[in-house]
Amino acid sequence: MHVVIIGAGEVGTSTAASLASDHDVVVIDCDADRTEDLKYQYDVLTITGDGTDSSVQERADVAGADMLIACTDDDRTNLVACGTAKTFGDPFTIARVKSTSYLKTWERDETAFGVDFLVCTDLLTAENIVRVIGLPAAVDVDPFAGDLVQMAEFEIGAESPVADQTVAEADRFESLTFVGIFRDGEVEIPRGDTRICPGDRAVVVGSPESVQAFANDIAPDTTPNDADEIVIVGGSEIGYQTARILEERGLRSRLIEQDGERARWLAEQLPDTVVMEHDATDTEFLSREHVDEADIVVTALDSDERNLLAAVLAKRLGVDRVVSVVDSADYVTVFEEIGIDVAINPRTVTAEEIIRFTFESVAENIAVLENDRAEVLELELDEGCALVGRPIRELVEEIDAKFVIGAIVRDGEHVTPRGDTVLRPGDHVIVLVETAFTSELASMA
Amino acid sequence: MTGRTRIRVRWRASAELTGDVLAYLTVPLAFPLLVALYYRESPVPFLAAIAVALALGAGFRSLRDPDADLGPREAFLAVASIWFLVAAVGAIPFVVAGTGVLSNPVNAMFESMSGLTTTGATVLVDFGVHPRGVMMWRQVLQWLGGLGILILATAVLSEIGVGGAQLMESETQTRDVSKLTPKISQTARLIWSLYVGLTILAAATYFALGLAVDPQMDLYNAVAHAFTSVSTAGFSPEPLSIGAFHPAIQWAVIPFMVVGSTSFVLLYFAINGEPMRLLKNDEFHFYLGSMGVFAAIVALVLGLDPGTPFGPEATVRHAVFNVVSMVTTTGYASADFELWAPGAKHLLFMGMFLGGMVGSTTCSIKSLRWMVALKAFKRDLYTSIHPESVRPVRNSGAPIDEETIRDIYAYILLSVVIFFFFTVFVVVDAERGDARVTEFEAMGAAASTFLNIGPAFGDAGPYGTYASFPLSTRAVMIVLMWIGRIEIIPVLVLFTKSFWTS
Numbered sequence: 011m012h013v014v015i016i017g018a019g020e021v022g023t024s025t026a027a028s029l030a031s032d033h034d035v036v037v038i039d040c041d042a043d044r045t046e047d048l049k050y051q052y053d054v055l056t057i058t059g060d061g062t063d064s065s066v067q068e069r070a071d072v073a074g075a076d077m078l079i080a081c082t083d084d085d086r087t088n089l090v091a092c093g094t095a096k097t098f099g100d101p102f103t104i105a106r107v108k109s110t111s112y113l114k115t116w117e118r119d120e121t122a123f124g125v126d127f128l129v130c131t132d133l134l135t136a137e138n139i140v141r142v143i144g145l146p147a148a149v150d151v152d153p154f155a156g157d158l159v160q161m162a163e164f165e166i167g168a169e170s171p172v173a174d175q176t177v178a179e180a181d182r183f184e185s186l187t188f189v190g191i192f193r194d195g196e197v198e199i200p201r202g203d204t205r206i207c208p209g210d211r212a213v214v215v216g217s218p219e220s221v222q223a224f225a226n227d228i229a230p231d232t233t234p235n236d237a238d239e240i241v242i243v244g245g246s247e248i249g250y251q252t253a254r255i256l257e258e259r260g261l262r263s264r265l266i267e268q269d270g271e272r273a274r275w276l277a278e279q280l281p282d283t284v285v286m287e288h289d290a291t292d293t294e295f296l297s298r299e300h301v302d303e304a305d306i307v308v309t310a311l312d313s314d315e316r317n318l319l320a321a322v323l324a325k326r327l328g329v330d331r332v333v334s335v336v337d338s339a340d341y342v343t344v345f346e347e348i349g350i351d352v353a354i355n356p357r358t359v360t361a362e363e364i365i366r367f368t369f370e371s372v373a374e375n376i377a378v379l380e381n382d383r384a385e386v387l388e389l390e391l392d393e394g395c396a397l398v399g400r401p402i403r404e405l406v407e408e409i410d411a412k413f414v415i416g417a418i419v420r421d422g423e424h425v426t427p428r429g430d431t432v433l434r435p436g437d438h439v440i441v442l443v444e445t446a447f448t449s450e451l452a453s454m455a
Numbered sequence: 456m457t458g459r460t461r462i463r464v465r466w467r468a469s470a471e472l473t474g475d476v477l478a479y480l481t482v483p484l485a486f487p488l489l490v491a492l493y494y495r496e497s498p499v500p501f502l503a504a505i506a507v508a509l510a511l512g513a514g515f516r517s518l519r520d521p522d523a524d525l526g527p528r529e530a531f532l533a534v535a536s537i538w539f540l541v542a543a544v545g546a547i548p549f550v551v552a553g554t555g556v557l558s559n560p561v562n563a564m565f566e567s568m569s570g571l572t573t574t575g576a577t578v579l580v581d582f583g584v585h586p587r588g589v590m591m592w593r594q595v596l597q598w599l600g601g602l603g604i605l606i607l608a609t610a611v612l613s614e615i616g617v618g619g620a621q622l623m624e625s626e627t628q629t630r631d632v633s634k635l636t637p638k639i640s641q642t643a644r645l646i647w648s649l650y651v652g653l654t655i656l657a658a659a660t661y662f663a664l665g666l667a668v669d670p671q672m673d674l675y676n677a678v679a680h681a682f683t684s685v686s687t688a689g690f691s692p693e694p695l696s697i698g699a700f701h702p703a704i705q706w707a708v709i710p711f712m713v714v715g716s717t718s719f720v721l722l723y724f725a726i727n728g729e730p731m732r733l734l735k736n737d738e739f740h741f742y743l744g745s746m747g748v749f750a751a752i753v754a755l756v757l758g759l760d761p762g763t764p765f766g767p768e769a770t771v772r773h774a775v776f777n778v779v780s781m782v783t784t785t786g787y788a789s790a791d792f793e794l795w796a797p798g799a800k801h802l803l804f805m806g807m808f809l810g811g812m813v814g815s816t817t818c819s820i821k822s823l824r825w826m827v828a829l830k831a832f833k834r835d836l837y838t839s840i841h842p843e844s845v846r847p848v849r850n851s852g853a854p855i856d857e858e859t860i861r862d863i864y865a866y867i868l869l870s871v872v873i874f875f876f877f878t879v880f881v882v883v884d885a886e887r888g889d890a891r892v893t894e895f896e897a898m899g900a901a902a903s904t905f906l907n908i909g910p911a912f913g914d915a916g917p918y919g920t921y922a923s924f925p926l927s928t929r930a931v932m933i934v935l936m937w938i939g940r941i942e943i944i945p946v947l948v949l950f951t952k953s954f955w956t957s
Binding site: 266267270273274276277278281284285286287288295299 | 841843844845846847849852854
């Protein structure tokens with residue numbers, strides 16, 4: 011595969027590093043020092059120049075490229091670079107943006123800006139934070155269909171309320187499906203009367219809200235709920251998106267932002283979040299507002315120094331779990347060494363997403379479970395494929411394979427599959443399948 | 456430098472608009488003229504008014520300056536002068552007809568201003584002596600004033616264009632006249648056609664009910680009351696107001712008053728397939744809720760009072776009718792509430808201050824302001840415990856900026872202060888003029904005229920007359936009705952130096 015990467019920052023560099031061994035990689039950056047460094051570090055071709063310039067793209071042979079990844083720090087540069095690339099030919103274009111408004115535009119029409127896949131750094135980081143704090147009980151969590159659907163794997167303890175219940179009894183949530191139960195290393199496709207035993211691992215697929223509610227049901231002690239105090243320090247875009255996603259999941263948080271105008275804006279956007287305008291490193295304020303009694307503190311300030319200070323303060327006050335955003339990847343270990351529970355670096359998250367996508371865009375979005383006993387796939391259904399136009403009940407009877415359809419995303423909306431649901435072209439289906447039947451099922455889509 | 460201060464208001468633009476509106480006043484004047492001709496009464500009062508309207512209109516228009524644009528200041532000046540001058544021309548038929556108390560120019564002006572501002576306070580003593588044409592003119596005046604003359608002007612006069620938004624905002628003091636369409640004149644037309652439609656529906660309903668149950672509700676009365684119910688105005692050619700009609704008709708009037716006080720923009724959406732915008736609106740809930748609570752308490756007070764001679768149905772009907780009439784600032788009466796228990800009377804008095812929704816035909820302080828003030832107060836209680844918290848006040852989910860909240864506080868305070876001074880004036884002036892007015896009656900009369908409701912208590916009660924107040928009090932009431940209807944600010948700014956000079 012011929013891959014062109016525009017921008018040799020942290021994201022571009024780590025993407026190039028992971029692709030360089032198997033693919034032809036060209037990296038474009040306007041900073042000569044960076045391109046020079048990269049040339050000797052990895053087996054890639056480097057070009058110094060403006061990645062939005064068509065003559066530079068011509069030199070990088072964008073016309074013959076399979077993929078173009080625009081991941082500079084500037085949103086508009088990335089979007090223009092993708093638009094420019096589409097004038098040469100049809101490479102698969104991936105753009106990194108910070109602003110969620112560009113993401114919204116792109117979601118309205120997934121050909122906008124000439125971008126085929128848009129990675130929104132701040133939103134991705136916020137989703138990551140919410141997964142970390144929202145589902146500590148889950149063994150594995152993976153987002154599907156742009157985070158409209160989540161798959162989560164839970165270990166069922168003996169004290170869990172669903173232990174020794176049937177699946178029908180345990181499934182109390184409208185948009186949640188039990189897709190698999192692992193027992194003694196074997197995957198079992200659950201039916202309504204399947205009994206959940208202690209020691210089992212249950213895999214569920216559903217809307218993030220319902221997965222959250224299910225986690226709360228089976229592991230009430232560790233899963234945050236309404237009664238838990240979540241404090242977000244810093245109303246940066248990441249802080250804001252985190253509070254917004256928490257609101258969507260029915261969790262209320264408190265958000266501390268120092269700047270008056272920003273605090274007002276946040277309060278207007280977040281009706282269910284308590285926004286406070288103050289310096290979060292003021293210990294007198296923190297104890298007056300009982301931040302020491304919070305269960306989870308997320309620090310999302312603009313600088314690493316201030317994040318570190320806020321995180322250390324929160325730990326010292328006695329907060330159980332402190333999650334910190336760390337802008338510079340080098341400091342992640344520093345944060346974790348001094349006792350911050352989780353340190354999240356937005357660039358690493360972005361690079362991981364891009365790399366995951368470059369590998370999976372060929373073989374669709376996959377989550378591998380339990381040493382490859384089963385896989386969860388996201389399939390996009392084409393016009394005239396074998397799965398379209400029939401109720402799911404008929405498909406299950408007819409196809410001789412162990413599989414369960416966990417969720418359907420139709421026109422950007424989550425649809426809960428039932429026996430009489432009919433699949434349509436364009437649907438994204440999230441399906442659990444025993445590994446042996448993966449290619450058989452994938453060929454039918 | 457001449458040392459003379461330059462006038463910075465391009466008043467010629469305001470004069471031109473005033474002239475246009477006065478000239479167009481001939482159209483509504485034609486209606487009572489036809490009524491007068493039909494009943495074989497003298498057409499002279501209306502012909503005289505039409506002549507004056509045309510002359511004044513031409514006069515003002517001759518002052519026009521093609522280069523002058525209608526800015527915010529010119530809009531204020533135009534709003535204030537148009538409302539006053541239309542009332543003045545509207546008084547001419549009363550003076551020329553010269554029947555009863557209306558032969559006195561101050562009384563005629565009072566009746567005309569009370570009509571145009573949709574107050575509904577009357578100086579009439581003997582309803583029977585006035586020709587039917589003149590009585591119909593009172594109703595037409597109220598209908599014109601109901602939704603605001605300048606919204607009508609914006610709808611009709613295409614040359615207003617951009618200035619229209621300015622005019623509608625300064626007339627109603629709402630910051631955001633939600634535009635239904637990109638063109639403001641189109642929006643004004645849509646709102647007015649809704650108003651016309653509701654009026655026709657009211658007339659048809661009343662007439663049909665009249666045929667069915669009450670011969671007194673003839674075509675004349677049906678049209679006359681349709682003019683003053685959707686406009687929440689309150690004049691009636693009957694001395695007993697709506698109390699003169701069958702209970703079924705009294706019930707039928709209630710929804711028209713309620714709808715008239717509902718935001719016309721939201722009504723428009725509701726009719727065009729988006730009812731949730733109305734049904735989920737916080738102000739709508741507050742408006743119906745506060746009115747419902749008042750009605751329930753009044754019904755309870757009446758029910759428990761052994762001195763009130765109503766059966767159960769009549770108790771509920773009179774409580775609901777008169778509370779709705781007060782809160783929506785209509786001013787109809789279904790019974791003489793002057794005779795009710797003090798508890799019920801005082802509740803009706805309090806109801807005067809509520810008003811209906813912003814963007815409707817209602818007057819008074821309006822439910823949006825009370826709701827925002829209450830929510831802001833609740834918020835302030837919270838922030839006094841958590842001083843760092845930032846908590847916007849919301850209306851149907853949308854945050855309200857702090858400046859608007861401050862304006863609302865200021866408006867409520869200003870209204871209460873004016874009301875207070877006015878009450879004292881009414882008491883003192885009555886004392887001087889040897890009339891007998893108690894403090895409560897003075898409060899009632901002051902609130903009822905300033906907030907454009909209509910009837911009050913004592914001599915000014917629902918079946919009484921404002922003619923018993925001294926002439927000087929009536930003159931001041933004319934001014935207060937005028938100020939109250941256009942929400943104070945457009946008049947008050949005219950008295951500031953910076954309005955004219957800087």
